[in-house]
Amino acid sequence: MVTQKDYILERQAGHLLRRAHQRHSLIFQEYIGDSQLTPLQFAALVKLRDLGEVSQNHLGRLTAMDAATMQGVIKRLAARGLIERRPDPNDRRRLILSLNKEGRKLIEFLIKKGGAITDQTLKPLTPAERKIFLDLLVKLARLNKVSG
Amino acid sequence: MVTQKDYILERQAGHLLRRAHQRHSLIFQEYIGDSQLTPLQFAALVKLRDLGEVSQNHLGRLTAMDAATMQGVIKRLAARGLIERRPDPNDRRRLILSLNKEGRKLIEFLIKKGGAITDQTLKPLTPAERKIFLDLLVKLARLNKVSG
DNA sequence: TATAGATTATTCGTGTACAAAAAAATCTTT
DNA sequence: AAAGATTTTTTTGTACACGAATAATCTATA
Numbered sequence A, B: 001m002v003t004q005k006d007y008i009l010e011r012q013a014g015h016l017l018r019r020a021h022q023r024h025s026l027i028f029q030e031y032i033g034d035s036q037l038t039p040l041q042f043a044a045l046v047k048l049r050d051l052g053e054v055s056q057n058h059l060g061r062l063t064a065m066d067a068a069t070m071q072g073v074i075k076r077l078a079a080r081g082l083i084e085r086r087p088d089p090n091d092r093r094r095l096i097l098s099l100n101k102e103g104r105k106l107i108e109f110l111i112k113k114g115g116a117i118t119d120q121t122l123k124p125l126t127p128a129e130r131k132i133f134l135d136l137l138v139k140l141a142r143l144n145k146v147s148g
Numbered sequence C: 001t002a003t004a005g006a007t008t009a010t011t012c013g014t015g016t017a018c019a020a021a022a023a024a025a026t027c028t029t030t
Numbered sequence D: 001a002a003a004g005a006t007t008t009t010t011t012t013g014t015a016c017a018c019g020a021a022t023a024a025t026c027t028a029t030a
Helices: A013-032 A039-051 A056-063 A067-079 A101-121 A127-141 B013-032 B039-051 B056-063 B067-079 B101-122 B127-141
Strands: A083-088 A091-099 B083-088 B091-099
Touching: A013 A039, A013 A101, A013 B013, A013 B039, A013 B101, A013 B127, A039 A056, A039 A067, A039 A091, A039 A101, A039 B013, A056 A067, A056 A091, A067 A083, A091 A101, A101 B013, A127 B013, A127 B127, B013 B039, B013 B101, B039 B056, B039 B067, B039 B091, B039 B101, B056 B067, B056 B091, B067 B083, B091 B101, B101 B127
Parallel strands: none
Antiparallel strands: A083 A091, B083 B091
């Protein structure tokens, strides 16, 4: 044989994860209906809806965004007038975030489409396969850090 | 009940795909050993190794990058002196890409680590689960566009 | 063969993604 | 109480990611 080509890009987990995520992003954008709102902004709004008030860093940990990314996401949500930011009186390093009326209204409206987005993302699978896939994906999404 | 909270971010396919991909990126970075080389650059080099010569847009389709992203990736690979670019004499819109000696040497060296990266990415799963997961992921990565 | 339509590559603008570093506030330890 | 370490946020720099616009080229067909 001329060259060994037993490394097939199309069978690597990372490449496939990237493409599956890519496909999901397209579906999100199509189904969410709000061309301004991104998946990360949506995730931040959902968590703020669930928790009421959270510090910026804490929200970042809950939504798997690092501090710099969170900073940008929050800045844009605030610029759009969806969230409030106020310093924590008990720890003045912290910035406490919460939804305002506008933000609450928007996320309650948009979250109804969340189920359809996940359904459409998993549509190539049978119901049984969907459950299996999600269970396995949960294991692969856990950030069990290698060292530390 | 006060509020309906049946939408759990942590159970949505998109959020999980993003986090699994995130975890894979960390593993890639740790295992590849070359702090300059990114997953997309690696993918481009692998495909160039497999095919010899390809146009820039075609390489983008093969690696699931749009034209603008491809442009940036190729620019950086060329700046690092790993690939050659020449216009296609048969179609002067096209830019034909290929590895040079340096690029061939690098990818042949790095590709040996590719298997370990996929292994480590799938490590939370049993061997049987890995096969199932990859099979399902292939289905979800396919860009069967909704309309068109 | 003229021209409308498609393709290729580039550029611009916005939004993740994260490392690294800086600045302010807080906590720990002695 | 002060030094030293840690935490929170912000900023900077690089690299995806993709829509949209543009220029050059090619193709198909009227």
